[in-house]
Amino acid sequence: MKINTFYDLFHKKSGVTKKIIDSNSFTYFYIIKSLHFPLLNLRKKCKILDIGCGVGTISFYLAKNNAEVIGVDISKKAISFANKSAKILGIDNVHFICGTIDRVAKKRFDVVVCTEVLEHIDNDKMFINTISSILQKNGYLILSTPIKEIFLYKYHFYDNFDKSVGHLRRYDVSELRRLLEKNKLKVVSVTRVESVLRSILFTTRLKKVSKYIFFARLLNAFDGFLGKFLGFSNVIILAKKI
Numbered sequence: 001m002k003i004n005t006f007y008d009l010f011h012k013k014s015g016v017t018k019k020i021i022d023s024n025s026f027t028y029f030y031i032i033k034s035l036h037f038p039l040l041n042l043r044k045k046c047k048i049l050d051i052g053c054g055v056g057t058i059s060f061y062l063a064k065n066n067a068e069v070i071g072v073d074i075s076k077k078a079i080s081f082a083n084k085s086a087k088i089l090g091i092d093n094v095h096f097i098c099g100t101i102d103r104v105a106k107k108r109f110d111v112v113v114c115t116e117v118l119e120h121i122d123n124d125k126m127f128i129n130t131i132s133s134i135l136q137k138n139g140y141l142i143l144s145t146p147i148k149e150i151f152l153y154k155y156h157f158y159d160n161f162d163k164s165v166g167h168l169r170r171y172d173v174s175e176l177r178r179l180l181e182k183n184k185l186k187v188v189s190v191t192r193v194e195s196v197l198r199s200i201l202f203t204t205r206l207k208k209v210s211k212y213i214f215f216a217r218l219l220n221a222f223d224g225f226l227g228k229f230l231g232f233s234n235v236i237i238l239a240k241k242i
Contacts, residue, residue, distance in 0.1 A: 014078060017085035020060045026216040030193040031058065031115055034142050034236045046110035049134065051101055052117035056082035063094040070104060072097045101130055108136050115144040119167045125179065132183040135241040141185055143237045146170045149192065150231035152199065161203040173235055185239040194234040195227030
């Protein structure tokens with residue numbers, strides 16, 4: 001099956017976005033926190049590329065915060081939903097492109113957001129090299145991807161899930177650091193996230209807890225506590241182009 005067909009099928013149950021996420025979002029809780037630093041430290045109307053934007057969830061959040069956003073994704077279905085959502089939400093400072101980052105290789109960005117994408121890429125080394133080339137000097141990369149550190153990984157807990165969503169690999173944090181630094185991307189911060197509770201919720205698609213904000217916050221806090229002992233399944237890295 002071709003990769004774009006795979007992700008069109010993946011987005012089959014997606015739909016238009018009628019509300020922009022905020023800091024109470026259970027699914028995007030950690031990603032939103034990671035976005036605050038570059039948004040506060042860069043000039044207003046900074047240019048941001050959202051790689052693997054899907055239906056535009058993060059792109060719309062960034063656009064709401066006065067960024068000029070381009071979202072790129074290989075799924076025609078996802079991009080179609082994103083464009084429809086932009087009209088519904090009345091957002092005109094976001095533009096969506098169907099394809100790979102090669103479509104924007106000649107542009108330059110202040111921030112590149114790459115959440116849950118790297119693990120899907122065949123040639124991850126070339127991919128990171130391209131990201132580095134399109135970042136302005138002193139620009140930021142926000143990268144999130146699955147890692148191997150949580151104890152559940154050793155017992156093959158994620159095998160079926162990774163296969164079903166198209167993951168080609170999981171990483172060691174040291175491996176990611178080397179990959180980034182070889183491409184002029186200095187690691188500023190490393191945040192390990194998603195321990196046992198959140199992992200079970202997402203891999204089994206039991207996200208109904210996200211409707212209960214107070215409970216969700218307690219779950220996030222307890223999940224972070226457990227992670228100190230049981231490990232985390234994901235990492236968010238902030239890197240700066242030097």
